[in-house]
Amino acid sequence: MIPVIALHFVAGAVAGTMFTVRTLLVLVGFVLVECVTATVALGFTAGLCSAGGLVAVQIGYLAGIYLRSVLEHMGIAQPSIRPHHPR
Numbered sequence: 001m002i003p004v005i006a007l008h009f010v011a012g013a014v015a016g017t018m019f020t021v022r023t024l025l026v027l028v029g030f031v032l033v034e035c036v037t038a039t040v041a042l043g044f045t046a047g048l049c050s051a052g053g054l055v056a057v058q059i060g061y062l063a064g065i066y067l068r069s070v071l072e073h074m075g076i077a078q079p080s081i082r083p084h085h086p087r
Contacts, residue, residue: 008053009060016064
């Protein structure tokens with residue numbers, strides 16, 4: 001259980017340092033399917049434990065965003081090269 005949550009956290013952190021929110025939404029979608037599948041296949045308790053992975057991805061994403069901002073502030077990482085188009 002703990003290794004699964006740790007892997008979900010790391011996946012979220014990596015996504016947070018490199019990718020946009022759209023990637024988070026895709027990750028959350030995959031993990032949500034994983035939760036539903038675990039609930040159907042293994043029961044409610046397993047699905048509830050799998051929901052910890054869903055939370056870990058989101059917290060990891062926030063940690064990745066924070067890490068990215070710290071690295072940019074220190075000058076180690078460069079800001080995103082994508083231009084932002086105001087609408």
